[in-house]
Amino acid sequence: MRSFVDEIERFSWKKRPTVYKARMYENWAASYEQRKLAKNLTTSDLLCFAYQIANGMEFVHSKQVMHRDLALRNILLTSDYVVKIGDFGLSRRTIGGLYQISQNHPMPFKSTAPEALIDKSVPIESDLYTFGILLWELFTLGGEPFEQFHTPHAIINFVYEGKTMDRPPFAPFEIYQFMKSLWNLEPNLRPPLKECKRHIMEQLQRACPPLAARFKVADGYILPDRNLSNRGALTIKVETKMQTNSTSTKSENFATPDKVQATNIENPSSIENKADVPELSPLIPLMKISSKKHKLSSPPLLSDGSDQLVIPMMRKQPNRPNRKCRRNIIIICIGFILVFAAIIFTIIILLMRNSSPGTENENIKEMSTTSPPNVNSRCL
Numbered sequence: 001m002r003s004f005v006d007e008i009e010r011f012s013w014k015k016r017p018t019v020y021k022a023r024m025y026e027n028w029a030a031s032y033e034q035r036k037l038a039k040n041l042t043t044s045d046l047l048c049f050a051y052q053i054a055n056g057m058e059f060v061h062s063k064q065v066m067h068r069d070l071a072l073r074n075i076l077l078t079s080d081y082v083v084k085i086g087d088f089g090l091s092r093r094t095i096g097g098l099y100q101i102s103q104n105h106p107m108p109f110k111s112t113a114p115e116a117l118i119d120k121s122v123p124i125e126s127d128l129y130t131f132g133i134l135l136w137e138l139f140t141l142g143g144e145p146f147e148q149f150h151t152p153h154a155i156i157n158f159v160y161e162g163k164t165m166d167r168p169p170f171a172p173f174e175i176y177q178f179m180k181s182l183w184n185l186e187p188n189l190r191p192p193l194k195e196c197k198r199h200i201m202e203q204l205q206r207a208c209p210p211l212a213a214r215f216k217v218a219d220g221y222i223l224p225d226r227n228l229s230n231r232g233a234l235t236i237k238v239e240t241k242m243q244t245n246s247t248s249t250k251s252e253n254f255a256t257p258d259k260v261q262a263t264n265i266e267n268p269s270s271i272e273n274k275a276d277v278p279e280l281s282p283l284i285p286l287m288k289i290s291s292k293k294h295k296l297s298s299p300p301l302l303s304d305g306s307d308q309l310v311i312p313m314m315r316k317q318p319n320r321p322n323r324k325c326r327r328n329i330i331i332i333c334i335g336f337i338l339v340f341a342a343i344i345f346t347i348i349i350l351l352m353r354n355s356s357p358g359t360e361n362e363n364i365k366e367m368s369t370t371s372p373p374n375v376n377s378r379c380l
Contacts, residue, residue: 044208125187132182139171
């Protein structure tokens with residue numbers, strides 16, 4: 001890097017946002033690529049790096065993994081300004097958002113959350129405190145945090161007194177206020193990484209809108225325009241029209257989902273030798289169709305009865321239960337059958353038990369009625 005360009009014109013004051021050069025100068029944001037080629041680092045680049053780190057840590061936390069050593073020295077940067085998080089030697093998998101320390105490994109105490117230096121049970125929100133320290137390092141262009149302290153006890157005492165480090169010289173006031181919220185001593189009160197991304201994106205949007213637009217599309221904040229009125233439709237209707245007055249496209253054409261006016265639907269193959277194809281969307285891949293009929297691999301287009309052609313491979317499929325749903329239905333039916341069989345079996349056993357005492361009583365009564373005559377006869 002040759003030099004650093006501070007894009008902050010006026011800092012925030014009295015609830016007014018920070019003013020960047022992109023607002024003061026009309027062509028400042030448009031010349032971002034020129035400054036990048038000249039290897040001039042700007043405030044927009046720092047915000048871009050911070051956003052990428054927050055995005056990467058959000059993915060790491062989604063896997064229930066805690067980094068525990070997030071610092072500027074462990075961040076890798078490519079020539080295209082793509083950030084990569086490294087050094088996962090101290091990372092641990094958490095259970096329910098907590099990690100139980102079993103061995104006392106040396107920790108970088110200047111960038112570690114205070115609860116991770118004191119308690120044995122460390123929450124995953126400790127990485128948020130470390131991310132705040134990383135932001136401080138980033139906007140000081142590699143400064144050392146807590147430079148005046150050399151022991152973990154001194155840092156812990158300084159933090160628990162409610163003191164914080166001063167604002168970095170190149171950090172917007174909004175970013176510094178957000179750093180202090182990340183340094184909250186209560187882990188549950190620290191803002192999540194999703195909110196970190198939102199705050200950083202707000203500043204990046206004001207500092208360099210073209211650069212912010214790239215990450216908005218990549219992260220799904222803005223959907224790319226695919227020239228489709230209904231993105232969820234599974235059927236794409238294509239209108240075709242005979243194109244004339246050209247001989248440059250006799251060999252091959254391209255079929256796309258873009259709408260084209262139709263006049264000759266009965267003979268779709270006549271479209272092969274036509275020209276003046278409208279401009280296509282760069283986000284939709286082109287399908288190449290050979291001019292020879294015997295080489296056509298795609299099925300013929302079908303009509304839906306409304307003078308329009310429908311691509312057969314994009315026709316809407318009927319709603320069918322998936323494999324998992326069918327398996328659950330079978331399991332439930334088997335369970336009902338087993339329960340019904342068990343109920344019938346218990347009823348049969350109870351009936352058999354109730355019928356056996358009755359027969360024994362009848363036998364006893366018969367014996368009692370027949371025995372006295374025999375005794376009297378013997379006595380006579």
